[in-house]
Amino acid sequence: MNGAGGGPKTVKALAIEGIWGNNPIFRQVLGICSTLAVTNMVLNTLVMCAGLVVTLSMSSLSISLLRKWTPRNIRMMVETLIIAFYVIMVDIALKAYWPEMSQNLGPYVGLIITNCIVMGRAEACALTQPPFTALVDGFFNGLGYSILLLIIAIPRELLGLGSLLGYAMPYFSGPYWDKWTIMVMPPGAFFMLALAVWAFRTLQPDKQEKGAK
């Protein structure tokens, strides 16, 4: 993984890498479970992404701060604990201040703990890099994930329910549009994910050759 090794990178380099060069979804193909699960309504996706960005940035920062004190043999336990700590915080905040959203997302917030991206960034970057680099890396990886999720969520909600963010859209909610219910059902997620990964990998051919070496 490109994040590991070498000197500290600039914010710009980290941003490009997190969002484009080493995007968690279409490059690293991590965190696919939540990509499939929460992308059938744009609002849920947005909240889920916000939760992930917060968790990923903060846990990367904390893991990096503790990296010299953490014994190597128990580092994964410590990482999981720190990730769970932030996820539970997000969950508590939602329950207390946005109960409707907490209901909508159900168990998915808790499942951020097992999102491979968080652990992936902890292992690949936060364990070896200084705190600031880890924070920025976590943030932009979260952003890269969020952008892809939105690209998948918008067509799913629009085609499947005829709405965006819960608001009925012209034409798609009208009588001329036969709603594609399958788009909001699990198969729709697989179609959209495959299309998105295909499209982005086609736009980015040089990387693929490097990876094949």
Added chain:
Amino acid sequence: MTEKPPAKLRDRRAYPVFYMFAVTFVSTGVLIGLNRMTEDRVEANRQVLFEEAVLFALGWDAEEKMSPAGVHQAFLENVQEPAEESAGAYRLVRGGKLEAYALPFEGRGFWNQIKGVMGIRPDGSVLTGMAFYEQSETPGLGAEIVKTYFTDQFQELKLDAGSPALALKSSGAKSGENEVDAITGATQTCTRLEDILNNALDAWRKKMGLSKSGDDDAAAGKARGEG
């Protein structure tokens, strides 16, 4: 934290154990604190959600969305706690007159428990409304049961005297007065919901002595009544 811990400490065999213990202790402590701080708020949210469901099921017509305090106020003023003679149902009493029962129910949906409230007229034959306050069905599909386009169908729904009291039919297949349109693409949720509702209704009507279901006692009673 940017320096390594002293070698003396790091080389101790028990160091990882102490380290893990310390990290766990601190993070758990913070979370317990946070939980305590928001506990009342979470509980109040849950209570208001339930009260709102009760009012909605009773056909409460609020012009606009009520504030949490408004919901609580309206609930306290109009709804009476369940009692022996209402078989676990809340009662809407206005001007000393019993107008409707609000029966809380719950059962397993497709993913998890579905909890809700249904409003029933005193004679047990017509619903005043339906509301769900807890569910984790698939967003966009099963979770649509909370939307008003679905729950509004239960207002003034005539129940069948026998069992099942009501039915959820796929769109366009509705034939009886006691049927409502199910949600397309949420077959599992709807089938289970249908059972939950019918079971709750049957049990409640039996307890209330309003039962005219197909079981032997009731059938015998009905036969006697007719004879």
